[in-house]
Structures are given as structure tokens and as C-alpha cells.
Amino acid sequence: GTGRVPPNRNPEISKNREICLGRLYSDSHRLKIINSEFASFSGGRSDSVQAAMARDEEDPVNWWLCFGAATPNLQQLALKLLSQPANSSCCERNWSTYSQIHNIKRNKLTSKRAEDLVYVHSNLRLLSRTSDAY
Template sequence: MGVCKKLVSSFSYSWKKKRDLAEAQKQLKLPEHSLKTECPTRWGSRQAMIDRVLEQHKAIAQVLSSDRKLRHLTLSWQDIDVLEAINKSLSPLVEFTDALSGEKYISVSFLKPTLHLFRNSILEVQEDDTDLVKSIKQKIVDYLNDKYSDPETQELLDMASALDPRFKFKYVNKDNRGSIEDRLTAEMKTMSADVTEDAAAAATPKKKKGLGSFFKVTTDKAAGPPLQQDQAITFELQSYLQTETLDAEEDPLKWWKESQRIYPRLSNLARKYLCIPATSSSSERVFSTSGNIVSCLRSSLKPDHVNRLVFLAKNL
């Protein structure tokens, strides 16, 4: 990787090297692409750099062969084998990292299905894999398993997946389904109480009591409503779980909006969990935007002005 970075930087800072590379690409009939530089804050940039170097390594070798100072950067067959192993292991993950970094659609409920797909398909060891490829794949799987091994994180991902009508309990461990149903039921009860309190708080001002209110007979209904509410919550949850799952390409937010009257409590829970971003990319983008705004020439901006400018930059 060190040789690869030095190789790319030597072409990035020399217009002569870029010119010679373009001529070599025409001679070798290679795509006329420029080399890519790795960016530490951009996901997938290392794989993109490696992929471009492998694509252009013949043209690069031809350019470096005429330069005595940089001839030592020419990739050997061992270097190419290592880069190909890294590229083969990382290239299938690029699309998933890009998809999970989105902001305008639900992403948190995709984590469980994506992890399942990684373990059982994409990162599964193949017969034609080299020892290095097998090692890289196993390291990635071990890292993901360790990263999401926390019970609270697993419970949150299970809740998000269960509230997505495209997946429900499909990717939830069978041993955890009972506890997830219990938590759904408990949170539906809590949310019902909160909705009732909000409705009472937003009610119209109290009217002046009439004489009839003093003769109104109050009955004890404490035993009835809780049981009815429990039955309604159980029926709502079981009815949702028994409905057909949506196609993976359909929009769950649209489905919840259309089904809000049928599942009022679950729709509120879905709003609570499905708004969680799967990655920290959205906040990193805000930091990058603020870094572009608060430059050396604008270092005297007040915090309120910075907040407004960042808000406008992200929402216009």
C-alpha cells in the first residue's frame, strides 16, 4: 500500500507524468482514466485507488521505465498479487457502504440483512480464493461481528428490522423474536399512554360546570380499559406480523403512511426507529460543510451565523 500511494502521488504532482501516462494509455489501448488518490475521510477511496492502479499498471510501468529516479516504484508481480487480493475482497463492499450512507431513505433496517448477506454470500470463502483473500475476508467478518456484538445494539437493529415491512422478523434470530415482540408490546403501551396525555394536554379549556355534573354517577372502569387496550395492542402487532412483506424495492415510509390508521401505535414506533441513520456519514458531511464555510478568511464568523450557513448549505 505504501508503494501504491507513492506511485499515485508521483503522478498527481507532475504534469509530465500525466502527459506520458495519457500517451501510454493510447499506445496500449487502455481507458484514458487518471489515477485516483486515497482520501482518509472518504469510504471506498482506497479500493478505488487500487482498482485504478491495477487497470493502468501496464501504462504506469511503461512511464516509470524511462525515469531513473522513480523506476523503483514499478509494481512487481508480488505487489500486483497483493493489490488484486485486496481489490477482490473490498470491491463487493463499496456499493453497500455507499447505500448505507444515504440520508433520504431508510438505512438502519438494512444493517441486519446486509450483515447476513456478508456472512453467508459476499464474504464467504470461495475455493479459488488465495490465502490472502481468505484472511482479509475473515478479518472483515470478525470485525463486523465484534462491532455489532453489543446486546443493546443488536436489540436496536432487531427492532428496526422488525418495524420495516420489507423484512419484519426475517433476519431476527429465532431465539430473540419473543423478546423483540415483548419490547414492541411494551413500547406500544408506553406510546399509547404518551399519546393520551398529549391529547389531554391539547384539549380545549375546561368549561364551566353545570348543575347536572354534580348528579353524574361515576362508575369504576379501572378493570375494563386496560384489558381492552392490551387486546388491541396484541391484535395490532399480530395483524402486522401476519401481513405480506413488501418488495425490497418499495418504500416502507409510504406503506406506513397508508397504513397509519390500521396500525396507529406501530406507525409511531416505526417513525421513532426508522429515522435512525445506519452510519455516521450524515454527520461527517455536516462537519465537512462547516469546515468549508469556516475557512481562514472567514474565521471571525459567529457560531449562530455558522449554524445558519450550514443549515442553508444542507437544505437548499
């Protein structure tokens, strides 16, 4: 769309990408290779006309399998990230907790207070995992 900034030119996205890649690749040599491949990829130097056309039509996993060979390390990372299953179980758990809290004291609880209770409840659940009884 109009006014859209490519991800490689967006300062916030670039900063977070650097943080993420720094965590994934503690070895400076591998990090340098990944950054080099990303520069090549985002600069479009390795894009063929066919790859550019398929970008909007092809499933991302298939696209990387077909056109990612020029950047093998970046391809491996992309496939790893794209292959992660996405689910909403954590969100649903929070919604369930919120719904239970909201139903108990429906008219006496402000939404801010309910959100605070969900936050505390979630943290208590996380803390309980560190106990020996868990």
C-alpha cells in the first residue's frame, strides 16, 4: 500500500531483527553469514522475475523451498520459523481465566481490575511450575 516501508528499511523492525538474530546465532561468523545473506535477499540481487512473481502467489514454505537456494542459511532459518505450529492455546487460557473472573463478580469488577487479576493468576501459574510439587 501507499506509505508502506519495506521491513528492511523500518528502523524498529531492523532493530528487533538484529536482536533476534543475535540471540539465535551467538557465533559471530554465522551471524555475519546470515546478515550477508539477508542483505543480498533484501536488496533483491538474487531475485529472479519468476521468484518475484511467485512471492505473492506461492505459499511461503514452498517459495523458500523453490527460490531460497541462493541464501541457504537464511532459507534454513525461514523454513524453521515458518514450520512452527501456530496456536492460540495461551490466549484461550487467558480468555478462560478472564471469563471465570468476570463471571464471579460480573457487576462489581472493572475491566482494569479483571485484567490485573488475570495477570496475577498467570504469573502464579508460572511460579507454581518452579515448585517441587509441580
